[in-house]
Amino acid sequence: MSCQQQEEILVKTVCEIYDKISKLESLKPSEDVNKLLAQLKLTCIPPNPIDTTKLCQKHQEIRTHLIQLRGESQSSLETHFSTKLGSYENPLDHIEEFPAYPNYIKLDLSKRMFFHTTDILNVSDELSDYEVVFLGALVGINKNDKVKVINHLAKYMAPNSILMLRSAHGARGFIYPIVDLTDLKGFEVLQVFHPTNEVMCSIIIARKSIINAGFFKLLSLTCWCNGVEWSL
Incomplete structure (x- = not known):
């Protein structure tokens, strides 16, 4: 076929x-x-x-x-x-x-995490206090909204802090929004993970850049994921 x-x-x-x-x-x-x-x-x-x-x-x-x-x-x-x-x-x-x-039982990091109920676009200088920021898959369902949030994070996150984004790949894009790596201006993309099992979301790990905004450097990971799409 x-x-x-x-x-x-x-x-x-x-x-x-x-x-x-x-x-x-x-x-x-x-x-x-x-x-x-x-x-x-x-x-x-x-x-x-x-x-x-x-x-x-x-x-x-x-x-x-x-x-x-x-x-x-x-x-x-x-x-x-x-x-x-x-x-x-x-x-x-x-x-x-x-x-x-059962999924929450596995979250050993939960005791070191803080949860705030607010519009992320209303959070500015406080973002620089965190070493890692997680961006949920449904925060910005369409491309324009997603880019708006990413640009906001790039503006206020601390240099060298880590941004973890949930994305999707292939047919899984019918279930979750897909993050275009070229939209990660101000971040250095470190790794991209595409699951091959029942986990639906891909994971993108990026570092807040100091100088080279938009520079991509992807590293592979061998496990139940397909690691890298390309490397520059």
Whole structure:
């Protein structure tokens, strides 16, 4: 099967799933919601040569809306279980009911992390106090918003501090926004990780540059990820 045929089949399948998801009355956890989201994920896991950033306008609009809908479903999932667990007399005794709980157990760094609820564009000089900043995948769903946030971080992060961004690769671009490395002005890109398993997000590690803004230097990593796309 040619690359073009693979891409056409993928786009057709994703559009069919999108059509069903967009017609749901609610994105709260349910059999239909869970089934469709699982189908979408399984569709996007296998390697595919597609570049979702170069789709036609119609499919780009579907992709953007699909990312938004999936984000809303994740929010609904967390709200649902937050309400459910909060209804118990001892919520922590039932914490394992939350599907993503095992992921949080693995976050050993959580005790050294701080969480602030605010618009990142309203945070300026305080950013220079941190050695590492994580940029969530859904912070800036479209390219313009993502670049706006990245430029803001480049302006206020401390020199040599680390920026870790969640991105996507191939068909996974239907689930998460893709960060274009050329948009990382003011950062030196150190590594790019593309998972090949059920983990959907790619990871980009970049260092706040002192002089050579926009300089790329990618290093490989051998594990369950495909490491490097190119090196300059």
